[in-house]
Amino acid sequence: MRLVLLGAPGSGKGTQAARLKTYLRVPHISTGDLLRAEVAAGSPLGLQAKEVMARGDLVSDEILLGMLKERFSREDTRDGFILDGYPRNLAQAAALDELLAGLGQKFDAAVQLEVDNELLIERLAGRAQAEGRADDNPESVRKRLRVYDEQTAPVIEFYRQQGQLTVVDGVGSLDEVFARILEAIGAGREVG
Numbered sequence: 001m002r003l004v005l006l007g008a009p010g011s012g013k014g015t016q017a018a019r020l021k022t023y024l025r026v027p028h029i030s031t032g033d034l035l036r037a038e039v040a041a042g043s044p045l046g047l048q049a050k051e052v053m054a055r056g057d058l059v060s061d062e063i064l065l066g067m068l069k070e071r072f073s074r075e076d077t078r079d080g081f082i083l084d085g086y087p088r089n090l091a092q093a094a095a096l097d098e099l100l101a102g103l104g105q106k107f108d109a110a111v112q113l114e115v116d117n118e119l120l121i122e123r124l125a126g127r128a129q130a131e132g133r134a135d136d137n138p139e140s141v142r143k144r145l146r147v148y149d150e151q152t153a154p155v156i157e158f159y160r161q162q163g164q165l166t167v168v169d170g171v172g173s174l175d176e177v178f179a180r181i182l183e184a185i186g187a188g189r190e191v192g
């Protein structure tokens, strides 16, 4: 199964992707996690990305594509993946299609976790307290939500028009949302 998970910051993508990974036995590729690992390692790429991320802006398409190409060159992505955090703008959506086409692959579904803005802000405030992520401060949260509306929402529209989009209600318990995703991708009875 090749999945693209879409949703605003705080929509629960990361949490659900981690569960899907175990259930579907495919790697979870989170561009946010990949970038945070670069920042933590203090690599040249990480040094470049750090300030941009803390501000809540998007890291350059070029850096993202390079990172993604490297990740997709690894064998474990051959039979499936859950992509989380990419694409975040229309140029990235085109780049993803091209990257996958080059590998002779297509994704099976783009799943959007839908959560309204008020709840997103509430969840991100809670996460700021619990995890202390550098980009969960109020200013950066506002910026990330704005970037999402301006740049990522068009990707969702694009997939909708292509008939590739599945929308899942992201409000409810972790188990409820997980069950909805499985149903939406037709995997409810696939594994164990």
Ligand code: ADP
Pocket (backbone or CB within 6 Å): 008, 009, 010, 031, 032, 033, 035, 052, 053, 054, 056, 057, 058, 059, 060, 061, 064, 084, 085, 086, 087, 088, 092, 135, 144
């Ligand atoms: P969230 O979805 O909560 O914003 P992520 O972990 O997905 O968190 O991303 C954190 C930050 O990493 C983003 O705000 C952005 O700066 C950077 N980032 C992640 N994915 C991308 C991407 N595809 N393009 C550009 N920047 C990205």
